[in-house]
Amino acid sequence: MFNIWQLDAKSRGHQYVKDKTRKTASRPSVAEALAEAIFSGHYQPGDFVPKELALCEQFAINRSAVRSDLRQLVDVGIIERISGHGSKVREHAEWNILDPLVTEWMTRYASPNPQLQREILAFRLDVEPYVAMTAAKRATAKDLVALEEAFEGMGQHLRTAPASGEPGTKARLHSDFDVAFHAAIFKATHNIVWAQLSHILRPSIYLLVSMSNVSEADDPAESLERHRHLMESIRARQPREAFLAAQDVLGGTARALGIEPGESALGREFDWAKPAQHPTS
The missing domain is CATH 1.20.120.530 (GntR ligand-binding domain-like)
Incomplete structure (x- = not known):
């Protein structure tokens, strides 16, 4: 299984908010890691991201926390939850690319698209x-x-x-x-x-x-x-x-x-x- 924490930092694209101080998270952010994996091209539209249990194990956090982070990606149109199958990356046209969170991810992580x-x-x-x-x-x-x-x-x-x-x-x-x-x-x-x-x-x-x-x-x-x-x-x-x-x-x-x-x-x-x-x- 692809480990979404293994992305090379040099491939993260051009950082727009270079010196912006980011809040210290009390736990790893699944949303942030998945956004990096999706925007850098490791997951393409139509691909399924790892299932909840796999993410729980990989990040050592509970299922509620994983679901909360996945909801962030759902809310901005990047993934959709399909009952019984997991979470699938949506087509680019469905992404809310003018949402501030999405545009920040895009400028920090996106490979040429x-x-x-x-x-x-x-x-x-x-x-x-x-x-x-x-x-x-x-x-x-x-x-x-x-x-x-x-x-x-x-x-x-x-x-x-x-x-x-x-x-x-x-x-x-x-x-x-x-x-x-x-x-x-x-x-x-x-x-x-x-x-x-x-x-x-x-x-x-x-x-x-x-x-x-x-x-x-x-x-x-x-x-x-x-x-x-x-x-x-x-x-x-x-x-x-x-x-x-x-x-x-x-x-x-x-x-x-x-x-x-x-x-x-x-x-x-x-x-x-x-x-x-x-x-x-």
Whole structure:
């Protein structure tokens, strides 16, 4: 039987909450260990995870504790309990990937998953160009400062080697500022829903950003220039240019990940001949 505690820590993916202090558990977390095994690919949709009694024995905890932890995975749509058979991993489409717990697991443990990457990218392609367009109309001086600081951070960690010498530190810091750049655009819309959505989407954005930034398929300098064009379009209050620049940034992400980006539904339908309207509540 596969021991879900034997996963190599180096294969756990890019950690989004790097320095987050986690509560010391009074017992091993079956939910955490199973999440790691599922997101890292040891269990695929349709696979059954170990039965309750096996988990009780492996973790040296009682059945009630095991059931409580399995319930966490059931509640977020990752597994389903089938009477008389056990617990089966559900299809990716059934996972509540925007649930904070799921997104944290995904960014800490997920191995490259083309289907999830494609779904996240497709969503971003339909949302972020519109967000950038809105930010170009509403951004304040404070918003532009936040955007520029994030951009400068991206450039700094692109040009300089990490002082600590820790492998991956440079790419990780670059990714942190890259995510902050996109979050600043959401906030610059001055729409409370978009701003809150940036917090929900942040781990999913980080998942794509961190993987694309370490890809050999994308030139970091070209990526930085695409971000610069997006920032300058927002600064110059050019909604159309901001929309197209956001599409270009995401197109670069798609190329770096080897994903066919497709065409944004919003991009197909938006009529630039008409004056842009502010979103209504």
